[in-house]
Structures are given as C-alpha cells and as structure tokens.
Amino acid sequence: MISTKKFLSSVCALSLGLSALAGCSNESASNSTEDGEKSNKPFELSIMATLHTPEIPDERLELLLEEKTNTELDIQWVPDANYIEKVNTAFATGTLPMAVSISAQELGTQFKQAIRDDQFWEIGPYLDEYKNLNKLKPKVIENTKVDGKVYGIYQGRPLSRQGFIFRKDWADKLEISTPTNTDEFYEMARAFTEDDPDGNGKEDTIGLSDRSDLLYGAFKTVSSWFGTPNEWGLKDGKLLPEFMFDEYMDTLDFFRDLHKNGYINKDFPVTSKKDQQSMFKNGTSGIYVGSIGDVQGLYDDATKLNPDLEYDVQNKVEGPHGEFGIWSIPGFGSIMMFPKSAIKSEEELKKTLAFYDKLMTPEMANLLLWGIEGEHYEVKDGAALPDASIREKLDREVRPYLSLEVGEPDTNGRYEGFAAYEIKAKAEELIKDNENYLINNPVVTLDSETYTKNGERLKTIITDATYQYILGQIDKKGFETAVEKWKEQGGDKVIEEYNASYKKLKNN
Amino acid sequence: MVEDKSIGSRLFNWTNITLLTIISLLTILPFFHVVASSFTTSAELAAKRFVLIPTEWSIAAYQYIFSTDTVFRALGVSIGVTFFGTLWSMLLSVLTAYGLSRKDLVGRRFIMFFIIFTMLFNGGMIPTFLVVKETGLLDSYLSLIMPVSINAFNMIILKSFFQGLPDGLEESAKIDGCNDFGILFRIVLPCSMPVIATISLFYAVTYWNTYMHAILYLNDATKWPIQVLLRQIVVLAGGMNYDGANYTDVPPPEQTVKMAVIVVATIPVLLVYPFLQKHFAKGALLGSMKE
C-alpha cells in the first residue's frame, strides 16, 4: 500500500494540471532551430495522417522520405473511421501535430469556426514563394477557401468519376446499343430484368443494383442526367436546394418506376456496397451506376465466376432536355492544415511548407504513391504498374503513404496507374471527358450558420423522403410535406443565409 | 447424487436436450458462415453470399494476414493487455467488492452510490483524455488498463455474491485468528470460484475488445491491439471509404480477408471459456466447507 502516497500526490498534480488545462495547454511540438545551427540539421515535423490500409505502415518509405527531404518525421497514423475523434481530442488538449489533414466535409462544418478563431495559419500569401506549391490548381484552391483565404494544401481528386458500368455481353445478346439518354437507359434496365439476358430461362436477373447511398450510388448521378443542380442551384437568381427543382422530381419518378417494376433491387436503401457489387459480379444484375473506375476490381472478381463476362462503361447520358451534365466534387479530398498551437513561428511554417513543396516533385510524389521503382512497381507506357504479386507488401510498405500526397498527377507530375484492362483505360478516359460537362456545387465556399449547425439533421428529412417516395411509401404530397418540414425546421434560414453569402461574394 | 429415473424426468431431459440442440444450431450457423467464408475465395463469396461449406477451398486470406508480423504483434499486445489487465482489475475489484460487502461498514451506502453514479454520468472523451495524459499514461500500454481498472457493474456483481456467503464462514475464520485479508484470500475467494471465473471472463473480454482507447491514447501504430486492425479491415472492406472525395487508389481488402481476421481475433478469446468452465461446477465446495 505504499502506492497510496504516490496516488495522492498524483491527485494533487492532477488538480494542478487541470487548472492549467482549463485553457489550452501549450506544448511546442518541436523547437525552432537556432539561427546558428540551421545548416544541415534535419527539420522535425509531426504529421497526423489517415490510415487507409489494413496494415500498419512499414517505416521504410518514411526513412527514404526523411533522407531525401532532410526532415525528421513523426507520423501519427489514425484509422480512417476514427480520424475525426482523434483530431478533436488532440485539438481540445493542445496536442495537435504541426500538420493535420482535414477532410473536405469537415472543413465546411466544424473547422470553419476554428479557422475564423485564428487557430490555423493562413498560407495563401506564402504559396508564391514555392515553385511546386505554386502549381496547385487555382480552381481547386478556390474551393478550399474559407472567407476568401487559403488555409491548406489540398490533396487532389478527380472532379467526377461518375457514370455506369454494364454487362456488354448481355447487351449484345439482346441487341441493345449503349444507352445515350435516360429512356434508353431505362429500356436497358427493363430488358436486363425481363428479357432473360443470361439465357437460362429463369426470371432471375435485375437491371440495376444500387446501394444505400444517394450520392455515390445511382441516384445523384441519374439526377445529373436529368439536369438537377448539384446540391444547390439558381432559380430566378435565387439559390435553392436541389430538391426544389422539377428535375429532382423527375429523377424521383424515374426511380419510382424502376423500383415498382423491379428493374432495381427492391432493398437498395439498405444494400451495402459489398452486396451491391456482389449482385453485379455474380450475374444477378447488369448495370452498376457509380464510380466507373470500379470496373477493374469488379472485372477481376467477376471473370473468376464467369470467364465469358464482358463489361463496358459509359458516362454520357442525356436527360429529356437533351443535354448531358454530371455532378462534381470540389476537386479535393482533404487539405493539410497547420495549427498555430504546434507551429509557433513564421520560420517554422516556411520550413513546413518547404517540405510539402518537395513532396510535389515527381520523384517524391511517385515514391509516396507507387513506392520504389523496380521493386514495388514498374513503368509501362508512361504509367505505373504495381507488382500485383506482392500485394501484402504494397499494403504495408507503400499504400499508407498515399495519404500524404499533395496535389494531383497534373500538378505533382506523378505517374498515373497503368490499366491492363482496356475497359479500365476507357473508364479513365471518360473520367477526363466528364470534366467538360461538370455541374458544380455553388455553395461549397458559401456560408450558412444554420447549415453548419443543423445541416445533417435537415438533410435526413429529405433523404428519408427521397427513399420513401421511390419505395412508394409516400406520394408527391408526402414529399412536399417533407420539404415543408425541412423549411420550417431551419431550411428557410439556410436558404436565406446562403443567398446572403452568395450576394456578398458576388459584390466583392 | 441419486439420479431421478421417472418418466417425467426423462421427458423433461429429452425436451430440454432437443431445445438446447436447436438453440445451439441456430447460434452457431452465422459463425460457421464466417469461418467458412474465410476459407474460400472472394469470387465464391460474391456468388453465393451465404457460404456454409465452401466448394472452392482457399487459405489465401490467411496467407495474406500472416504474411507480415502485424497480426502476430497485435495479437501479442492484446494477449498481454488482457492478461495483465484482468489480473489488475480482479485484484482491485475483489478488494473493493469484499470491503463493501461488509454490512456494518460505516458509509457503505454512500460509497456504493458514489460508484453507481459513475455508471450513469461520465465526463466524456476529452476530459478523460486529459486525465490519462496528466497521469503520464499516453503511449503506454497502461493507458489501456488504468482508466478502466474497475468496472462498476462487475464490482457490484462480485459484491452481491460475497454478500450471499453464509456469515458463519467468516466468524469461524475470525476465531481461528485470521484478519480480514486472511479471510478474503483463504476463505472467501476459494468459496467464490464460479463468480471469480465469471467476472475474470467479463474483464478479459472487455480488455480483449479494447479499441477506442488504443486509438486515442496510443500514437504509435505498432502498439495497436488486434481489435484496431480488425475494425480497420471491417470498415475498409465495407468499401464506403472508396467513394468520391475519400477515394484512394488502394483497392479495399478482400471480403475473405475480413472474415479471416474476424476468426483470428475471436478464436483466442473463445479458448478462454472452456478453461474457466470447470469452476462453474464447484458449488459443492461451499457445502463441504459449511460442515
């Protein structure tokens, strides 16, 4: 029982500590180097990064990275699913590292206020000083701005990977050409359901398999085909949410018909991505709307079950109005931000930025994404081909590091992935083609306090009503009631606030 | 014991055994599916969706997860934390529970209320993190143990079992010159093996399932226990993180790998139970001690 004394003293220490913690404890993550010895001493940098792989990262690449950038890295890996809890805890306890990656979604909600309260460095004015960072796309940077200022270095993502994948062999057998408008798309879904595309004489197929995701599943992409705006749109000079547009209603009716006739899986509102893909792979369904880049993984598995299977991809589907458009994301997945609690001086900030500047060279970008040439990948036709026979090694040594990437292939000069499967190569082409038809979300950089505070809850009202309408559980009137509910519970305010914010931005 | 051989008793036995067999089958089937899935190919899993006996056997999933030492190390961490954590928690809980089982203890009701209160209110993630930080446990395995040293629920169960012991036991020991510690360790504990085994199991399972604390308190990924890896794989295999803005070029782990990790993370804790089971039949001990 000697420990009692220790216990008591630690209780005292604790209460002292806690009173100090009432504010934010100040812990400098690293000391700024003295002027005299700055010559070759590696710069110490701590980073919090998302872990996307099932393996714990191996240090090999980190060491190479350190050597090539003359940096001493301290990377805190956090599993993807719990990243935000970890960031919040670190934020509240003053233990944030010097560089933190924040997802696009969180940037728009809870971090806005923190940025306004001066918790992060504004880096806009410094970007010109770095020849690589300076190459970042202004259009995407625009989307990362808060109150017109730049606070982070973005990690790029293709603007729109949406389209659909379908069973080419089924289409050929039923003599259906690749759909180019929504009517033909509907006809394909019908034929794949009713005309026995697999020729086994049984009614065991469905046209389209979808999942419980209105965004990255089929719904939003199809709504783009119909010409629905992306989240918000202008009507008579006023910003309104997408579901107040007729095109949204048209999309709803389209899906309601698909569902009523059984051309889409009945339980799609509770179907997981895994199950959706299973249906598409095992020959239950013939159409998959979503990210067309998925075709590679789907094909790899599906051909093991049915070697004769053929897929094809398509992006352009015109709506009844005779035009094609496709919704886009803001062009970035996350941004690296630099907390003032960890980076104390401008000098340190500049060194940190210099590190990220180096990451944007082709050499470093390739290292982060593909690993070591000749060992982890080889270059084929100017693209990187990872060695598929060492998947576990890649998962462990290379893949975790891609969450450190900044920019995109256009700007950091890294290789694109080599597509051995021609349809995958076609998909990549179509993803580029999509950039000519983008429908942008106009509120990305606008501001609504009510949305930040209550947006998720409000969104649920509409999401629920959308599913219920498609399932035939409510009618048009029911949907309108939901929209009214949305307006009453704060939606009206959101509209007001976004429009005010929009006017302010336009006048500037 | 004399066995009752009447017809009623036999009927009773047969109904009972039949029912239990049905219940067991219903319970085991989904787990069977998980095990079977881990030994097949992801193509077959996609084709059938519910697999009980694989037509195409494969150990690729296990080869994948055991190709590096990650899983071994994580299992090692979990076993260590579970073992020492359970010991520590049992020590503290037994002491507290026994102390509180004495009915003439002044302030007993107040202390019990004080403990139950913590089951209903908690300060939340951030203040707890601060205490863990201030007690110097960050990045140490102790951070997975100290903050959960006593589970109030488990402690209360122990206490109510100790209370149920006949008073005569303690009295006779006192006459023999034992102090309270002596009574606890020489008399009370040996008589309470069923509940000791039960609560040890409860603690062991809690420690085995440690997950959130590891992510919050351990910055060094090499210290993560198996559950963090398990979650990571289950979440990643769900595939939702590969959409839109979160999209990365990494293909999600195969479904079979997910199943294999579940099996690997579950087997060790399943093995604990049969070892503890023998203590559930020790009720007879109590009877003999009373004489």
Added chain:
Amino acid sequence: MDNDLVVVKKNSTVIPKASRRTELWKRIKKNKFMYLMILPGILYFLIYKYLPMYGLIIAFQDYKPYLGISGSEWVGFDHFKRLFSEPDFWFIFRNTLLLFVLQLVIFFPIPIFLALMLNEVRNQAFKKTVQTIVYIPHFMSWVIIVSICYVILTLDGGVVNGILESLGFQKINFLLSDEWFRPMYILQVIWREAGWGTIIFLAAIAAVDPQLYEAARMDGANRLQQMIHITLPAIKSVIVVLLILKIGDILELGFEHVFLLLNASNRNVAEIFDTYVYTTGLQQGQFSYSTAVGFFKGIVGLILVMFANWLAKKSGEEGVY
C-alpha cells in the same frame, strides 16, 4: 501502512454525528482493514471517473475545443431547451422507451431460462459444448450480424423470402418496413447476447448448496419443483441486482446496432437518443449539445435506478446501495 490509516480516519471522521461518535468510531476501527481494501478502488473512481466529470460543464456552454472550458461561452440551459423543443423529441423518447421495454420484458428473462435449462443437463460434455456455442455470438460485431441478416432477409434473393414464396406465401419486406424493425432488433439482441448472459446465472446456480436439492428430493419434489423452489430463490438476489443495473442503462440500447438497422422506412420507430445525437451532434463536432443529451440520459437513468432500488429494498431485497 500507518500513513494510509491516517488518511482513512481523516476521511471517515467527517461522517459520524457528535452524539454517537465513540460508538461509530469503534465500528470504523473494527473494519479498518476493510477500508484499506476499498481505498485503491475509491481512488480509481476519484481519478479516472470523477476528475473528468468537470467535462459535464460543457453542457452549459457553447464549447469550442481549442478555447477550453475557461474560454468557452456560457449559455445556461440553452442546449437542454433545444433538446426539449426538438420537434422530434417525444417520438425519439417513445422509441427509446419502447426498445428498452422490449429489452426488459423479452430479452432479460431469456438468459435465466437458458441457464436453468443448462443446469438441468446431466451430460457434462453436452452441457459444456452447448455453453461454449451459445457464447460465441457475443464476439461477433453488429456490422457482421446485421449484414448476415440482410443477406438472409432481403427481398432480392434472400433465403427466408425464397422459402416463403415457394410455400405460396407473400414475400415479407423485413428490412424496409417499420413494423419489422422491433422484432428484428430484439431477435438480434437475443441471438447475440442470450448465451453470454447465462454465464452469470450459471455462476449463481453453481453457488447453490447441493444439500438443498438432496433434501428436496427426499421430500419428493420433482425436477421442475426443485427448479422453482430451490434454484430460482437462490439466484433471486443476483437477478434483482442485474435488473436494477439494467434499468439504469435504460437509454443505452446499443448505438452501433440501432444505427446499422436504421433506414428511411423505419426511422419513425428506430430513431433513438443515441442515433439522434450522432446525426445532430458528433458529426459536426457539437460537443456541448451531445454532452447535454448525455447529461439528460444520466439523470433519467439515475432517477430510475433510485426508484428500482427503493422498490427492491421495500420488498425485502438487498438492492445495489
């Protein structure tokens, strides 16, 4: 050791009233080792449970993590007002309460029955096998359980609907309807937790004096009578303690589980406090609001525990405090 005793005495002398001081003092002194035993436990609760409780303050603030508690703005009862004036408050409250009642009335007795059944098994090998099997599901995460249920119950080629159809019945929309949510929820809870729940009752049964059974048999009691008159009374106090603690947990219905089952078609019956807090609070870092909801849950739990404990004591049971 001496030091510790001083601490104990100091702490305890606060309690007694002046008139009975010496009498009490004697009682305390008699149990000095007992106080010593509970000291580490008390310290644990103080440090890791009570110290962080200052965090509850943020329920009355507009808390911003980086400003800390001292820097955040006070808003009084605003968050509670918001909670009670939520248009959905009452239906969420009702849903939570109904699921709780299901847990209490349907789930709670099942492990007891199962334990009694297992106790009647004479073949030890069979008994051990069954015990081990029924306890396995506890280790399967809800994600897996829910996804298996989806595969079995879906309208799109699920086994159950396949059987229904081949028998000439109508297909049942298990997943996308509000009337099937509650049965599904409770069945999944039973499937996962019933076997695990038996362990504690088996431990209680193991502590029953076998002489009691022998005596009962001499009196001609059959198996069922023995079960009702000996086994059940012997484990009654454990049942009561578990029941009280369970009641305190009223608003903890397993967030992950409900969240996974929740969808557009069953939200009117499936939305509970935890899932509600998740969509309104955690997703957007609204620490204060979710703390306020947690606080509210704690108070409801506390009132119910106190009531249940009072009831237990009134009917001659020991209770939990």
